[in-house]
Amino acid sequence: MKVVASLLATAALAVGAGAASAETLRWARSADNLTMDPHSQNSGPTHVFNHQIYEPLIIRDVDGSLRPTLATEWGISEDDDTVWEFTLREGVVFHNGNDFTAEDVAFSIERAQKPTSNMKELVASIREVEVVDDHTVRFHTDGPDPILIDKLTNLFMMDREWAEENNATEPQNFDAGEEHFAARNANGTGPYVLQQRVPDSRNVATLFEDYWGRDEFPLDITEILYTPITAAPTRVAALLSGEVDFVQDVPVQDIARLEQTAGVRVTRGPENRTIFLGMNVGDDQITHGTAEGNPFASREVREAINMAVDREAIQQVVMRGESQPLGTLAPPFINGYQEWMGEYPEVDLDRALELMEEAGYGDGFQVTLHCPNDRYVNDEGICQAVVGMLGRIGITTSLESRSLSIHFPSISNLETDFYLLGWGVPTFDSQYVFDFLYHCRRDGKGSWNATRLCDDEIDAMIAEIAGEGDLDARNEKIAAVWERVQEGIYYIPIHVQTIARAMGDHLDIPVHPENDFWAKDVAVNR
């Protein structure tokens, strides 16, 4: 009964204080974070909420650079290029009062490497974590890994003692059949302490009094109330009615209207994700269409398609201006991107038809385009536009759009000859693109490459990048691969999509290329 009474009192207070308390950030997004366990899900909505509670060694800042967080200095050892050394921040405590030390780093990396972890691929190259002293730690890797640091931006640090006390030394195992302690409880070093988590309904966190960065950040926000709101119109309505302060994902069709609404601020910018078409370039015969042999195996046909797809029309009509047309799979943020790669050919239907003729497909062919309809911004609309554009060079395309949970497995299982896919690059480095999209499906690589491209030379070039410890030499090797694959036109890049955020005009939260966000950085300006 006492609980009821205190809850009633809290409710009364909340009502009494009114909707516009200056310190609470009421934040909404379409999807909930799936778990509080920092190593059990590698997904955007889960990480972004955990970033308020847990902290990694370094974070990826809004401009793409690395910002020191729990590590103050880092670098590859001068004597041995397979060793990374980190200097840890001093005076950091966990929410339960324990000190953050090198032991906790070792524990967290080992936990992230466990079979049930979803982060294990990002730390797979770490062979051993050596604790030098309380605030120095060394990562020994299998061979040089100069971009290891880029893979640690979402790798959160946990308290060893807390995990051991609560039987949470391994990430959630779906076989176990019971709830995992770390799924709904959290103990990080971050600026906010988890107070309540009701999945799909509300997550509450309040300011951590002993946070190490009390004097470094604005920390105007003293309470975070994160609510998933699935239906897009409701999400926008909640912002307009002042029931939420910050909407992290604004539907494209509402951007213009919100920009003209008094009291609402919209920020936008490109996301670190390219949208493109993949083709079966490797098989002798396509199975999802009618054609003699496999037209996509001919570079002329691919070049013709590249010329026929009008990226600027897609930008203006389908995306309402909210995209940046692009001629490569590399988002412009990442290491290895060069200006020339981003350029795309002018639409030239005459030349495209000539190329089709040269390839022996002057009479065209028929193929099915597989497309997701609930994953990327206006994904189905992009595919519809492509169908019309390819019709102009004689390619009859039938469109099959479906949910992501059917679309992605069919890419994994090679059950498509022509498909739309998007690819984000969390490491901000080209190798990630090569490994997953250009490498042949072997040696644990190429898992998202459904083009059937299997080129020993390209794979050898990619392998060389991985073994190269010197950054300049490595970048030259990356450039060589890009030249090779851009020339081959194995994919038809379309654009980089835009993220838009909307908020009350007392806030100004810039867009982050990975859609991340830190409440500690937000200054409230009423």
Added chain:
Amino acid sequence: MIAFVLRRLAQATLVLLIVGFVSFSMFRFIGDPINNMMGQEATLEQRAELARQLGLDQPFPVQFARFIARAATGDFGVSYRLGRPVMDLILERLPATLELALVSALLAFFVGVSLGVYTAIRPRGLASRFVMTASLVGVSLPTFLIGIGLIYVFAVELGWLPSFGRGQTVQIGGWSTGFLTQSGLASLVLPAITLALYQMTLIMRLVRAEMMEVLRSDYIKFARARGLPERRVNFRHALKNTMVPVITITGLQLGSIIAFAIVTETVFQWPGVGLLFITSVQFVDVPVMAAYLMLIGLVFVVINLVVDLLYYAVDPRLRVEGARGH
């Protein structure tokens, strides 16, 4: 009587098995949860390994048999999406759905009956005609459109009521209620109206038709001839006889209110089992979907069983035929 109940229970079990079978066979067309569970860096081998662990590589009959065997002991497994036991998830959200359904059902019943009686007594009145026309809108507009319209008017433009969520709730034992706080009650208004509107128009039209039928019958004419006051004739004699079929229909509709709360819950981000189901479909969270569909099946079976038993008690003819196994 006991034989009747036993036979009904056997039928109910069969119905639940069929519900489980049909829903389970549909899950294969919804997609594959592995991708949602693993993140994009997973290799093909790791995906296959997880599928094997979850038993998703097994043929459909094996998967189904396993599911039924575990469900029979009350174990519906662990949610792929949230990593928590499915029964916990459903029990946690059931209060939200039941409270919404209860309020909607009461609203639909009382408003529906009042309007039905009014339009039956004054069929030619201007107000009756207006109500009848308006009720057509209630029947034909899709729920999500009504919901969004209400949000736009009452939350965005007027700012009177919240547009989403359940407000503050109070925990009493295992039950979280929104009835005890101001924000909880305010949050209930729009979703309850949205969910009630269709049932309301249905009940109103049913009451009106039945009532007009009764009003034409002889005993009403005699009652009027005896000079009984109009109010007594309408409410004491006519309405009472109208209500028998109305109560039956309303009871049966309660099941569909619970089942069809899905759309309303999605529009208003109402944290009930319907919203849980929709998010589970998007994620291909098979254990939750299966348990939810079984639960809805159970609700319908129980309601039908109760109605059957009531008929049995009310109608002596059934008892005679029942003995012969109709």
